Amino acid sequence: MRVSTYLLIPLMVVTTACGGAGSSVSTESPHNASQSAPSLPPVAEVLARVYDNAYSVPDSFFIDERAADTTRSYTVHHVLDPSMSYEVCTDDYDVALAWEDADNASRSVQGYYVGSVDNRRYFEFIRELAYHNDVGNIGDVTSPGYARIFKCSNTNRDGVDRSLLSGYAGTINARPLSPETVRVFTEYLWQFAFFPHSRKKVLESYSTETSDAVRQTLLLAFATSQGTGECDLIELVEWQFSARQASGEVSKRFDTVSTFEAKLENDQPVVCE
DSSP: OOOOOOOOOOOOOOOOOOOOOSOBOOOSSOSOTTSOOOOOOBHHHHHHHHTOTTOOSOTTOOOOGGGGOOSSOOEEEEOBOTTSSSBOBOSOHHHHHHHHHHHHHHSSSOEEEEEEEEOSSEEEEEEEEEOOTTSSOSSOSEEEEEEEEEOTTTEEOTTOOTTOSSEEEEEEOOSSOOHHHHHHHHHHHHTTOOOSOSEEEEEEEEEEEOSSEEEEEEEEEEEEOOSTTSOEEEEEEEEEEEEETTTOEEEEEEEEEEEEEEEEETTEEEEOO
16 A cells, blocks of 8 residues: 655634724625525624734634643654545554554654554554754654544545545544534644645635535635735635535535635735725
């Protein structure tokens, strides 16, 4: 099996007091008329968070267990399938260990085995990674690397195409299939998602439930530079993960609900006319 890695960028959660004054963001089109969802936040609040370098996600958003350690740099990744499309899963520790060992051998920076962690969601294997003096942690040329393999009894991502923003997102096998279970699934995976934006924020994360599905929606804000001297493009997006009650199969849907332009003027965010 050929395997690869997927890096986690640690998130720092800072509760930010954002101004609530000003007009609300206008919605381009309703996402789902039958879904009760909070209204979009005021423009001033959106811009305050988008341009706040310390803000990433709302308070109480799921934060990876490893993010609590801020004493050293580190990497967290999942072992992927041979096509490098999805995260593999197994409930067999020995199989997971063999996959992780092959993963370590395939990496440009290899590490020596330190230990392992076994929880409900995944197997995690810890290695101490050694870098050249000009790479990695400048103050310490070694740093821990955490390689994870999902437990199929909790999360099965077989067949997922991670490059697609909409479509099949895996199956949640953890039970009961509650809003909390779907929330953790969604918010955990967000921390491993990649978007080519310098500023990407989660404004809200909320749950809705129907007789046949449990949904978790992330309200995202992206700011994209449009060139020197030009205003940034601000996009508000609903990224919804919907899990079927009967099977736990998850589908994802990525919808842009609003766009406008803004910029920093004297270090203050303003809407462009």
